[in-house]
Amino acid sequence: MKIITVEEHYESAKITQAINQSVGKAAAPNLSPDMLHYMRTSLPTPEIMQDFTDQRLTFMAHYGIDQQVLSYGNSSPQNLAPALAIPLCRQANDELAQVVAANPTRFGALAALPVGDPAAAAAELKRAITELHFNGVLLKGNYQGKFFDNAFFFPIFKMASDLDVPIYFHPSFIPNDITQHYFASAGWSDVVTGIFSSAGYGWHMDVGIQVMRMIISGIFDKLPNLKLISGYWGELVPQFLERLDDELDAYAGLKHSFSDYYRQNVYVTPSGILSQPQLNFILAEMGPEHLIYSIDYPYKQPANTRTFLDNTALTSAQLEAFSHGNAERVFHLK
Template identity: 65%
Template sequence: MRVITLEEHIEFPDITAAIAQSSGQAPVPKLSEGMRHYMATELPDPATMQDVTGPRLAYMDAQGIAMQVLSFGNAQPQNLPVAQAIALCQQANDDLAAVVAAHPDRFAALAVLPVADPQAAAKELHRAVEEKGLRGVLLKGNFGGKLFDDPFFFPIFQAASNLGVPVYFHPSFIPGEITSHYFASDQWSDVVTGILSSAGYGWHMDVGVQVLRMVASGIFDKLPNLKLISGHWGELVPLFLERLDDEFTPHAGLRKAFSDYYREHVWVTPSGMLTRPQLRFLLDEMGEDHLMMACDYPYKQPQNVQAFLAAGDLTPAQQEKFAFGNAEKLLHLK
């Protein structure tokens, strides 16, 4: 079966080197011993991240993946100071566009934006989509202590809405005080704290809260064409749609119930967590039109893509929507 996967990461040596140089001149997150250990031992090596035509295409062919939608992961220029971020994001988007132009049948891409200057970010999103052919934007974590529902960032979402392209919310490092409060303990090592606060749980809780806050902010009443993508089966939020309707909706002062906004404006991917219980649950909660495939390559490289799609939980029509149809429609890939 044809498959399009949406959360597939890449880096470029020129951008990585420029980020390293800029980070040496600007504040960077202080990482715990556990987080440094996780990054050193669990994350892919630079050659794998930067590869385009070698192991990446071999993996795609082996798993029957027709197209990856490329984006930067955590090593990206989004959160640099404005002076560096604007130029580096433009360069990064140009690099993404060049890969897509060289392999248009295998790759599409999501832009990276200089969020420290939302007006410049909106302008760059227009350039990336209208001139470079990128299909949306990926935002990671938070910026400067602000979450993305803050009105400060509204121009970015207004641009995405006007362009008709989605915004992918991606996890990133959480503040140290949250790590200390929720995930640190003298009952386990700092390495375990680092895992629990990041890919084990904390990242997902954090970015799920961001999507929740987008709904609570009322932005979808202002921008009814805005579309979001949430990975890792929705980062915990779909588990609470009915609860949020019961507790939040009566007091929110919004036009619709929380679950109505979520089901209309959010698309969900597994991000490599190819697990049947979550698929069955999300199919019930979200419906067949709002689920799309993602492997989270190269952080995760699941070896059961075709088997997962063909295991019987989905009708043939649902399989096609999940595997490629919804992505083609949302990202205008045809």
């Protein structure tokens, strides 16, 4: 069985050093000392994030992964001020292109874009696809409190639609006031608050809302070819498709039902949450043509990376689509 995973991360020592020199390590979100300590001790080391041979290829070989689609990790230059983001995103994409060129059958690539300047971001996306032969783009969180449905960002999505490449929406830290309102309590530690508000739940809620806002904004009526990828089994949204139809369709002024856009324009991946009940539910809601496999390496390295696929109740055609066929089609992988 051929396996392609599409939400697999890397970082560049040169880019991280440039970011730290330009804006300082304090550019991270407002996190408590305990949460910063948790992140330093629990997240993958820089060596693992920057590795493209030893540990990464060993992991891939162990679980039978034929190809990873690589995208930038937590220290992405995406949200820096444009004067910094434009050259650093270009440099990051050039470095990743060299990695893919060295292992063209093992890796694909998603571009990092300087979203604070949408015209420059659209131009960099075009360069990444047409010159560097990338397979799409990953957008992380939001930019200065603006969700990506804001008309300010439209040139990015127009370019992705024109080039027929997908945009992967990835979670990131949420504003501190929202963290304090929903996730903090005197009854638990700052580390629990930090995890609860980020990887535990909060940033999945946030990026799920991002996808819903894209639909409600009407962008898919303007760009019907636009494709979004949503990880972590759709970031909580598929469970509410019928409810969203019932409550929004009469008022949103869209040509189709909310769920029609979601099932047509959104593709869902597990991001390493390898749960059979969730797979069965998403299959029923989305259909087999909109499921794509992903692991979230190296943040996640599930022991059932391969056996999850071996033990599904999918038909052979559904399994082929999930494990590699849909990725090849949507990301134009060779």
